[in-house]
Amino acid sequence: MAVNNVPGNSVLKLALHVGDSATGSPVLRSRSLNGIKPAAADQDLFDVATALAGLQQYPLNGITRVDNSALISA
Amino acid sequence: MATNTKTLRMVFRNQAGKNVTISLDSPRSDVTPAEIEAAMDLVIARNIFTSSGGDLVSKQDIRIIDSTTDDLYDPA
Numbered sequence: 001m002a003v004n005n006v007p008g009n010s011v012l013k014l015a016l017h018v019g020d021s022a023t024g025s026p027v028l029r030s031r032s033l034n035g036i037k038p039a040a041a042d043q044d045l046f047d048v049a050t051a052l053a054g055l056q057q058y059p060l061n062g063i064t065r066v067d068n069s070a071l072i073s074a
Numbered sequence: 075m076a077t078n079t080k081t082l083r084m085v086f087r088n089q090a091g092k093n094v095t096i097s098l099d100s101p102r103s104d105v106t107p108a109e110i111e112a113a114m115d116l117v118i119a120r121n122i123f124t125s126s127g128g129d130l131v132s133k134q135d136i137r138i139i140d141s142t143t144d145d146l147y148d149p150a
Binding site for chain 1: 082096098099100101102103105109110112113116117120121122123124125
């Protein structure tokens, strides 16, 4: 049976470097921004994530794009 | 122990005329309103967010909320 892949809203995650633990490994805090259009371009997500992170006190450690899709039988 | 947290609240208006808020913790202490507005303009221009009332179309409000929490009891 055929299955349709229907894209749902994506999530944009910012990982912020808030400090270092006693053992020297980085402590990260994650902020998820929901309601990202599945069709949004990677470059646009990157630019917005960088701009938003630039308003914050902690440096940006990484940007993650989480795409979701529903599998529906055709 | 009293802890102090700041939250930056950026309020947008969507196509349906409803408010949509994006909050960020720990804004820089020297962040300027112009910088925040520029970031909000970029969010609107790149149009990557959607909401139950459609795209974000305009800026509505910018607030920095400063809250102090006094933790008065900790179990030993």
